[in-house]
Amino acid sequence: MSNKELQALKERYVAAGAASPNDQFADHALNAEVWDADGKRMIDFAGGIGVLNIGHRHPRVVEAVKAQLDKLMHTCQTVMPYEGYVKLAQKLSEVVPVKGHGKVMLANSGAEALENAVKIARAATGKNNVICFDGGYHGRTFFTMAMNGKAAPYQTSFGPMPGLVYRAPYPVPYHGISEEESLRGLAMTMKADSPAHETAAIVLEPVLGEGGFYPAPPSFLKAIRKICDENDIMMIVDEVQSGFGRTGKLFAIEHSGIEPDIMTMAKSMADGMPISAIVGTDKVMDSSGPNSLGGTYTGSPTACAAALAVFDVIKEEDILGRSQRLGEKLRARFDQWQEQFTHVDNARNLGPMAAFELVESKDSHKPMPELAGAITKKAKEKGLILLSCGMHGNTLRFLMPVTIEDEVLEEGLNIVEECLKEVGA
Numbered sequence: 001m002s003n004k005e006l007q008a009l010k011e012r013y014v015a016a017g018a019a020s021p022n023d024q025f026a027d028h029a030l031n032a033e034v035w036d037a038d039g040k041r042m043i044d045f046a047g048g049i050g051v052l053n054i055g056h057r058h059p060r061v062v063e064a065v066k067a068q069l070d071k072l073m074h075t076c077q078t079v080m081p082y083e084g085y086v087k088l089a090q091k092l093s094e095v096v097p098v099k100g101h102g103k104v105m106l107a108n109s110g111a112e113a114l115e116n117a118v119k120i121a122r123a124a125t126g127k128n129n130v131i132c133f134d135g136g137y138h139g140r141t142f143f144t145m146a147m148n149g150k151a152a153p154y155q156t157s158f159g160p161m162p163g164l165v166y167r168a169p170y171p172v173p174y175h176g177i178s179e180e181e182s183l184r185g186l187a188m189t190m191k192a193d194s195p196a197h198e199t200a201a202i203v204l205e206p207v208l209g210e211g212g213f214y215p216a217p218p219s220f221l222k223a224i225r226k227i228c229d230e231n232d233i234m235m236i237v238d239e240v241q242s243g244f245g246r247t248g249k250l251f252a253i254e255h256s257g258i259e260p261d262i263m264t265m266a267k268s269m270a271d272g273m274p275i276s277a278i279v280g281t282d283k284v285m286d287s288s289g290p291n292s293l294g295g296t297y298t299g300s301p302t303a304c305a306a307a308l309a310v311f312d313v314i315k316e317e318d319i320l321g322r323s324q325r326l327g328e329k330l331r332a333r334f335d336q337w338q339e340q341f342t343h344v345d346n347a348r349n350l351g352p353m354a355a356f357e358l359v360e361s362k363d364s365h366k367p368m369p370e371l372a373g374a375i376t377k378k379a380k381e382k383g384l385i386l387l388s389c390g391m392h393g394n395t396l397r398f399l400m401p402v403t404i405e406d407e408v409l410e411e412g413l414n415i416v417e418e419c420l421k422e423v424g425a
Helices: 003-013 059-069 083-095 110-125 142-147 179-192 218-231 301-316 319-340 369-381 406-424
Strands: 026-030 033-036 041-044 102-107 129-133 165-168 199-204 234-238 262-265 276-281 344-350 353-358 387-389 395-398
Touching: 041 406, 059 301, 083 102, 083 276, 083 301, 102 110, 110 142, 110 199, 110 234, 110 262, 110 276, 129 179, 142 165, 165 179, 179 218, 199 218, 218 234, 301 319, 319 344, 319 353, 319 406, 353 369, 369 387, 369 395, 369 406
Parallel strands: 129 165, 129 199, 199 234, 234 262
Antiparallel strands: 026 033, 033 041, 102 276, 262 276, 344 353, 353 395, 387 395
């Protein structure tokens, strides 16, 4: 079917709240390229929103999923477990930097992982409150919507959010929030709203995802770790978007040397197959009772097979080294654009988790979300999938596969530069 025919079906049958505004329909893809239903080729700088760090349809992952399909598709691991679940749990325990010996629960999505992390933290501490940060994004279930540090579009029309979730400012010096101010804000939250003896967890992203790709300073993360240690609070680090090689290390928290009590992960964990994980210190993870955690499809055999294949690819193809080199290439190009274009400022990256802002001027820092929207639209016309993000909607973020070919990367970056010239003028 053509894009036009599929668009007609979408408008008739897909709920408006779930329907993509994109009138192109993906037909097939390979690494960093996607072809739509009409045969138009697109360069992918979005990676399914950070899901495809090793590219569309990596051969090792495809092979592993096909082999698993020939053996077993489903039992529900709480009814009858299988090898893939326990082998993946072992692998995650060995590499995820939590405090002490790690144990694992597998789930289906990032939001499920965060929901379960909070359940576990409550069970481990006997406390109920959760503190999150402005600009944070943790999911679209009711509790994770309450945890999000941005109301629209996630909470729109859905009524009251669950209680016992409190917020503190995230350090973004470019927009006037220093690390010191953030920590003062957290202290005030714990004094006015959520005292330590009632706080089960502090939840944060080491690099804000939807909130604008701002890395948390290592000193800030160390301060959070200290607060948690002194007050019997679980430090939960959300690596759903920043994990599995996105920042030049397997996990972004490794840049700081901090070990959280619990970590959540998903997205690029299985190169497109739906799976997530909660990894935490063994005593913490064992704190809830029998059959208190789980779900019908959690840690499905096919998704576990894909995730184990991803670990093989990361090691055998030096994905972390390639990630670091890609980040260097992006930063060099961003710095060039920052000098060349009036409206480009605050270029930043942790590996290839990279972004820059569109502002009225480098002096005012006043966001220009309309310019970001115009550039992503123009890029689409030129054959490039590009995403904006941020509290102000003025950040262009880059999530192309780490495995992108040099010539495809250059072609895509040239399209961005053309858009900056044409639209930015």
